[in-house]
Amino acid sequence: MKYIYSLILVSILLSSCGNDKKKSVEDIMATNDLELIRKKKTELDISVQEISTQLKQLESKIKVLDPQEKIPLITTFTAKEAVFNHFVELQGNVSTKQNVVIIAEYGGVLKQVYVKEGQQVNKGQILAKIDDGGLSQQLAQLKIQSDLAKTTFERQERLWDQKIGSEIQFLQAKATYESQLQATKQLQQQVGKTVVRAPFSGTIDDVITDQGNVVAPGQSQLFRIVNLNDMYIETDVPERYVSDITKGKEVKVDFPVLGKKLEAKVRQAGNFINPANRTFKIEVAIPNKAMSAIKPNLTAKLNINDYTNEKAILIPQSIISENAQGQQYVYTITDKVENRAKVKREIIETGRTQGDYIEVLSGIQNGEEIIDEGARSVKNDQEVKIIISN
Numbered sequence: 213m214k215y216i217y218s219l220i221l222v223s224i225l226l227s228s229c230g231n232d233k234k235k236s237v238e239d240i241m242a243t244n245d246l247e248l249i250r251k252k253k254t255e256l257d258i259s260v261q262e263i264s265t266q267l268k269q270l271e272s273k274i275k276v277l278d279p280q281e282k283i284p285l286i287t288t289f290t291a292k293e294a295v296f297n298h299f300v301e302l303q304g305n306v307s308t309k310q311n312v313v314i315i316a317e318y319g320g321v322l323k324q325v326y327v328k329e330g331q332q333v334n335k336g337q338i339l340a341k342i343d344d345g346g347l348s349q350q351l352a353q354l355k356i357q358s359d360l361a362k363t364t365f366e367r368q369e370r371l372w373d374q375k376i377g378s379e380i381q382f383l384q385a386k387a388t389y390e391s392q393l394q395a396t397k398q399l400q401q402q403v404g405k406t407v408v409r410a411p412f413s414g415t416i417d418d419v420i421t422d423q424g425n426v427v428a429p430g431q432s433q434l435f436r437i438v439n440l441n442d443m444y445i446e447t448d449v450p451e452r453y454v455s456d457i458t459k460g461k462e463v464k465v466d467f468p469v470l471g472k473k474l475e476a477k478v479r480q481a482g483n484f485i486n487p488a489n490r491t492f493k494i495e496v497a498i499p500n501k502a503m504s505a506i507k508p509n510l511t512a513k514l515n516i517n518d519y520t521n522e523k524a525i526l527i528p529q530s531i532i533s534e535n536a537q538g539q540q541y542v543y544t545i546t547d548k549v550e551n552r553a554k555v556k557r558e559i560i561e562t563g564r565t566q567g568d569y570i571e572v573l574s575g576i577q578n579g580e581e582i583i584d585e586g587a588r589s590v591k592n593d594q595e596v597k598i599i600i601s602n
Contacts, residue, residue: 472505
């Protein structure tokens with residue numbers, strides 16, 4: 213009501229003097245007389261002050277004559293139990309256990325490269341060949357000697373079974389054969405190191421050393437091979453969440469660079485607390501359907517569910533006040549009759565927050581009506597008028 217009276221009064225004043233004042237101001241401005249313009253401005257300032265004072269007087273009188281003006285207007289909402297999921301936000305990187313740089317195991321010239329970047333390869337497939345420097349010929353000679361030693365041993369064994377010959381001849385033949393076998397196996401292993409094979413199925417991401425270059429064992433990098441079928445996100449979690457973030461917890465994953473979001477689960481939670489930063493590692497599995505655009509070392513934002521309350525009451529943080537003892541409270545309504553009610557102060561205990569809302573652990577019951585707008589301007593036991601109830 214007070215705003216309506218104010219608007220009516222201003223309209224009357226403006227209508228009574230508006231045209232003359234406007235014309236008078238234009239005339240004065242047209243003179244370009246600074247002293248005259250300042251004088252007119254002073255007169256208008258005085259008029260504004262007088263009108264403001266009169267408006268305040270009228271508002272005060274309206275409040276005295278109309279009891280409705282003394283009752284605060286509020287809005288309310290009903291407290292309802294709902295499932296409350298709290299999430300911890302962390303940052304992680306995409307990893308894969310099958311992301312390997314293949315290093316030369318034998319020294320020599322990289323004689324042949326059989327693959328190129330981007331090529332799909334299978335586990336055990338030959339990727340390259342290093343010049344063996346004559347080891348193959350040595351191996352062929354050893355095999356001939358091994359065959360001869362085997363034949364000699366088998367003949368001595370038959371004679372010994374028939375009690376012909378001496379035991380020492382049998383043992384010498386056996387030792388010679390076994391020695392030749394061992395030497396052949398060792399040389400076969402050396403020759404095998406000259407053939408570079410894929411340790412698992414995947415994609416050749418990078419051919420690091422070109423054909424014809426000399427490579428050193430344990431030092432020269434040859435290829436990078438990557439398998440993107442088993443990627444995951446790895447991150448460090450503060451130790452205070454060690455009992456809350458466990459295997460199977462829900463995770464909301466966001467890849468800002470890709471503009472892509474997906475839902476996943478914690479597939480592994482570490483059992484070791486790093487003493488340097490007081491964290492433990494977790495792995496979040498990436499669903500296979502999302503693999504196409506995701507690459508190793510891509511940054512991801514993780515919202516990990518660390519707490520769930522199946523019957524939580526959530527209220528806006530903005531309506532909570534605090535008394536001198538540090539207790540938090542909100543205002544509810546009682547004795548409601550139509551759109552009138554009384555204010556009641558309720559001391560509450562709060563829990564975790566999520567965005568603009570906070571969990572109420574005690575002090576509020578399911579179904580209670582809580583004051584929302586106007587909560588900061590009411591007092592305990594005060595009568596209020598409800599304009600909106602949700």
